Amino acid sequence: MGEGPGTFQNMSYFRPGKLRKVLLLALGLLLANPLLAADAEDIADLSLDQLMHRDVVRASTIAQQISDSPSAVAIVTAADIRAYGYRTLADVINSMRGLYTTYDRRYQYMGGRAFGAADDYAGRIMLLIDGYATQDNLFNAAYIEDSGLVDLELVERVEYVPGTGSVTYGNNALLGIINIVTKRGGDFNSTQLSTEVGSHGMRKQRITFGKRLENGADLLLSASLLDVAGQDIYFPAYDNPATNNGWARNIDDESSKRVFAKLSFEGLTLEGAYVDRGKTLPTNPSNATVFNAPFEIADRNAFLNARYETDLGLKLSSASRIYFGNYAYRSSREFTPDENGIYDAYGRYGQRNFDGSWWGLEQKFVGHWIADHTLVFGFEYRSDFSQNFEWRYSQGAAQNASESRNRRTSSFFLTDEYRINDEWSLNIGARYDNASDLAANWSPRLAAIYRPGLTTTIKASYSEAFRMPHAYERIDYVAPAPEYVDAFELAVQHDFSPRTRLTSSLYRYNRSGQMVCGVGAPCAPTGSSHSSGLEFELENSWQSGVRARGSVAFQNSIGLDGQDAINSPDLLGKFNLTFPILADTVRTGFELQYLGPRLTFERRQVSGTTLANLTFSSERKWHGLSASLSIRNLFDNPYDAVSPFGWRPASGISQDTLQMDGRTFWLQLNYDI
Template sequence: MPTRSVSQARAASICAVVSACIAAGLAHAGEQRMDLAELSIEQLLSLEVYSASRFVQKVSDAPSSVSVVTAADIRAFGWRTLADILRSMRGLYLSNDRNYAYLGARGFLRPGDYNTRFLLLVDGSRINDAVYDQASIGTDFLVDVDLIERVEFVPGPGSSIYGANALFGIINIITKNGRDLSGAQASIEYGSQGMRKARASYGMRHDDGTEWLLSVNDFREDGADLYFPEFDTPAANGGVARRMDYDRAQNLLMKGAAGPWSISVAHSERTKGIPTAAFSQVFNDPRSRTVDTRTSVDAVYRARLAADAEVTSRIYWGRYDYMGDYVYGAPVPTVNRDGARANWWGAETRFVMTPVEGHKLVAGAEVQRDYRRRQFNFDIEPFLARLDDQRAGNRLGVYAQDEFTLRPDLLLNAGVRYDYTSSTGDSNINPRVALIHKASASTTFKAITGTAFRAPNAYELYYDLRAAGGQKANPSLKAERVRTNELSAEHYFSPDARLTASLFRNTVSDLITQTVDPADGLLVFRNLDRVKAHGAELELERAWSSGARLRSSVSWQHAVDDVTGTAL
């Protein structure tokens, strides 16, 4: 039976990304040339970022070696999914099983992990769902890539400010506003393997500051016919999966802002064919597919309390539905439906203030109520119920951080957060400290240490298909934790060329691992491993006045089981 676990993936110990692009085209050549040529690399790369500290700060001041990709980068390099964008960032690598895209970092890409060790945000609001804690980055991502203003990736532990799932990094997607469109837009795309996409958008900003945006798109790809030698028999169509690798997705985004208020509504639906006969299915059966549906509603209130203090309050609601149809049995195949329904709401209040010269404080509290975590499994015809598990849970967190200017060239950033998770009854306290030295106008050094955690999700805790010989639940799981030490340096050779280097060492304890119980042969998640990883990352970025742009990075990563010495 389907257990929704990832096939064993190998993470390369040395991964490199080298890409270059000449920003030239027909309709948009002049616009791209202006974006890349008239701005120096310092303006493009030393952007103000939000994600590292939950307030706007320069990249050089952030307590992490932040990577930023802008809308101009996305347009110039032609990236079409969030996974494409993340693949271009140093230290990250991807795997794809022709159903979902999986993200790895610093030596970790685990079987059974649906990107749960990354926290995914859209405009600062948590998007990881309430059943799998999944960060969706492929065509199942919530927002059309054409509406992304920039992507901020904050590597390393982020639980001191964001709580659970910020184990290996924070991905924050900042979307465009009405003023970025200033009218109507329409686009049509065609590509190989039957790819076509249509988008219609309208955005406007009025003289009183009110603005709004509405965008819809439809994406379809037929996919290629794929040959699998494992199924090369006459009964299995000679090992060729025909019209099985299709992908269909639709997205809706609505945003509005008036005075101190802003609201956004996002919705996505994705249907993906499964050509691989995953989980021992019948090969080349067109009924094999997954359907992912997501909805997010986010309302934010921002107000300045005084010249040196402001407050931000947020309330949000989310929904995620997953359905997988898997075909088993011969000579009369049966469709087994595996699925989940998740609903949650949350609220947060955050204060940013500078009460004393040289100190910038951020403090806040947030709560999330996962009021529906349902997992189910049944055979469609004849109907046979195999699983119907319904749960609820709460998450609570409070945090504080101080950015202390020790002297003009030296910053100390220190923060800590307390989290409580009702599913496990665990409390977690996670600090982060960063010392930032601006050796010169062109060179910055950072020393960062901190911890983070990931609470087990409802799938790992409660999914139980032991009667069907698949997977059994383990409600005694506890959170996994990571301790990170990192050194980084950033140097500008010139206003249009930047080099970034990082050295890191991670120690992960109580790592949640999917394994086979020798007593009954069933899959089960357990806190088994203690893992150590270390490595180095190097990135070079360069822009030329002609509009050409270079992004090049190389990473060396080595992760081993601390008990057996086996490489991950």
């Protein structure tokens, strides 16, 4: 502690150059394996007797994509979550090809292709839980840390679909979709009690009940409580006697409560989730507030979703959905007085109470009337009937303010998947969204898919997507306007063997209609930016229970000002390896994540950083007991994250980076009754 930001690179365990070599070497080794393997003899020449003596590699050995999307999907399964000790969705995202998160000790912000601003509330990404879009209707934010809606123990898989999804999902599926599929009660088939302890006074308890009934009904119920005491943190930019010499003490606590319920019977699924997370911020997120004074935020998210799927005859199937969602944000803060200790007209304290509610329904049909065509069509109606903002100040009612908005959106969509022949198919679609406060918008997509055999798939796509200004922007901007992106992607997937898969992707995104705020002029949607990149991922699974995955992503993002985008590394590398030890009783999960150099708001370069995580988990249950131990940031590398705080405090020292945690521990014990 004590060094200024940017000096830690000298202390880091790995130098970026060295790490890049390691990652490339690891990838090379991965790649070498399938090429060395002898070509299997033609099974077409084997008799039934011979075939029956062959071992089979199950199709599920390497997870298959379930999202219907012509892009290079990244998948993390429940087995990965356990093997690598992922605790939050942010951990999952950090393990995926080309993705990273940035933490400001308030929220986790997601970064990847063409996005990654340190204060963008994961907001240009759509986060779906079993088909329900979870973003709130005030900031369009998706929550990926402890304010996320589900405990990861309930998650069967997470798919990240890069690129646009407006053709299917409309508003806000601008730059990517995270698709979470939850487990079924039958996957637990017990009552599970779980307790966790971790660094910085972290405690968590969870109880989960799951059962599949005789009549086929499936029930999953779960609740959890998290409490983190937090740590005292030193911030160099506040290192003067007036601000406690830079130390923020006793203001890093966090708590969260979660409830999840899912009932499915035949085609009907009822699902609901609730999370309420409170966090005190050790960082000082505003230049008007006091450092080392409690700045408390609370985010509450909840939803109910009912879905019914049925076949209406041979050639038509139907999926109907009705949903309700609610989000509430509360915060309290203490303002800084002037040099004479006098507070301005707002007084010493401020509070924000924001609340949003919405409901909607969707009807989707899948038709097979025409030979070789699969038609998907339907409509969605969504009412953001309540979007309320309230600001309260200690100095009295005169300064208090409130704002309300609402929006109704009607949408229609149609997609045709046309199988031209055995090898070629086309996917053509468009979605029309008409919101009550905006002009209507079309989001088209055209994709060609070439599958010359079982082992190779090549997909090329062009698509356009958009994002409506969210409620807060509608209040903030004089002329709120939608933002657009057009995207091209070429994705290749090839299975060298049933156990080895290569995925690669080449893309270019052009964004437009981005808000540009000049000095002395109102913000205007005149900005544009672009991004292109190339990604490779290699995955291998051995019969012995060893699994490995490695990826590199090269990207080049140009921001609104025509220069390299802020907090957008040119290179990302991931390497994951898991294998059983101690006579297959314990599974080891090791991962390396490399985040290349990236720029801060002050256009300083933060050096590349490498993180290693190590997890041991029990491979089987022992009298209903299972356990998992994770060490994150194994080599205790005190790395810097780009911070969203663009101003300099009184010291004049920059706070454009924030030092992240060193080594931390996490232990989980589960008991199945």
